[in-house]
Amino acid sequence: MSIYLQLFYEFFKAGLFAVGGGMATLPFLYNISDKTGWFSYGQLADMVAISESTPGPIGVNMATYVGFTTAGIPGSIIATVGLITPSIIIILIIAGFLKAFQDSKYVKSAFYGLRPASTGLIAAAGLSVVALVVLQKDLYAESHNLIDLINLPNIVLMVILYFFTARFKKTKGLHPVVFIAASAVIGIVFRFGGAV
Amino acid sequence: MNKLLDLFLTFARIGGLTFGGGYAMLPILQKEVVEKRGWATEEELMDYYAIGQCTPGIIAVNTATFVGQRTGGVIGGIVATLGVVFPSLIIISVIAAFIQNFADLAIVQNAFAGIRVCVCVLIFNAVLKLWKKSVVDKITLVIFLAVMLGSILTDLSPILFVLMAGVAGIFLSKKEAQTK
Incomplete structure (x- = not known):
């Protein structure tokens, strides 16, 4: 086809x-x-x-x-x-x-x-x-260290974003594009992708 | 001919001005379709919108087809629908081409690593919102859990789950109505 x-x-x-x-x-x-x-x-x-x-x-x-x-x-x-x-x-x-x-x-x-x-x-x-x-399956497969299995910075950002998108009254009505843009900036500043 | 062009341009404007579709679209639809053009009354628009929500497909597309059909027949329905998707085609193709060329840059990779976390949260919030409207009793809770687990644990097509749930709905909601 x-x-x-x-x-x-x-x-x-x-x-x-x-x-x-x-x-x-x-x-x-x-x-x-x-x-x-x-x-x-x-x-x-x-x-x-x-x-x-x-x-x-x-x-x-x-x-x-x-x-x-x-x-x-x-x-x-x-x-x-x-x-x-x-x-x-x-x-x-x-x-x-x-x-x-x-x-x-x-x-x-x-x-x-x-x-x-x-x-x-x-x-x-x-x-x-x-x-x-x-989850960071690749990293865990390499090191077999249980701590490497979990991406801690991502989880922290996730919890913070959940708070601002769904709980905090002043920001929860904002358009998703605001949070997407903020996440992009955080990703760049803290090198979330690990790229240099 | 003029009316068809008008339908296309109006819905292209609606598509281009709506971020996110669905609910975000309603205020712009009201302004363009009801107030400015008089193509439908407020009540008619609400009906189209409600039906657009409970028929398969994209709500914005369904509503556009509906208003177009009422205003300009079958051709009107098709023209309005093509209008509503036209801005998406242009904008997304440009962005996709741009990102394909810059995907290897460190700054782009890091940005998207952050954005993916945000996407998780946005999907989670969308599920919560839908949950409130769709999981209303024990039967619907069982359907939700069965479909979610089935979808995670098996490779079956989503179509199969949708069809089975539709049939289950017809039988189970009847039973519930009878016992009341």
Whole structure:
């Protein structure tokens, strides 16, 4: 299968089955990474950050980014079109019988099950980012020193960021781009990537 | 023809001005679609938005298709949707190309090492927010845990979990309604 066709197919599936907005696309992107190896988990985390800090719907931004990374500008267009095609088809159908859809007992009860499932999928995807950030498997494999397994500075920053994004009243309403920018500065100043 | 161009440009502006999509989009939609253009009433927009949230796909895209279809038929729906994704395509392609070229710089690597920590926290906060709306009783808690563990421990496609949870929802929420 050509890479373009495969991109379209993968993102069509994500558009069809991701329920509940932006982040719901994330588990599908992890699945694509597992299956194709087009990009790593680390690259995905970077894409999430950039998608959150730029204008436009997060899901669309992530599709564009993955498409571009995989197959350049045609890839970015094809991945995005793949993602939105199911939406267009479904909404155009629903628009025809709006009332019936809104009042349907089946639709309501299906979503009663779909919503927690979508949350569970996003949580699982989130945990793989956490594992990437908190654990240093490479360093541990080299030294076999248990202290090396855990990245302490990252954990400290994580706790601080959680406090400011979710607990501290004065900052918790701020746009994510503020925290992403602050984290970038901290990363540069304290050399979080270990690059010199 | 003019109306289609208007739809495209209006939704391109909405896409380009919204950071984060979803909820962030609603105030701009209200201003552009309801107040300025009169393409929908406040109530209609809320309906489209609610349906956009509980149909598969990106909420912003679903809402754009809806408003476009109501204003300019099937073609209107497609044009509005292409408009809302247009700024993303341009902006992200430029940034992605830029980052690809500078990924080896120490400053870029260190910045992204810090940013990844922030991404963890942002995803965690998003999960908490969704949790409050989706995990409402014991049944939904079981579905959440089963899907999360299943997704971590197996290589099964997310599609399978979504389909099974939808079917489970139809059967289990019915039972609950009957016992009430």
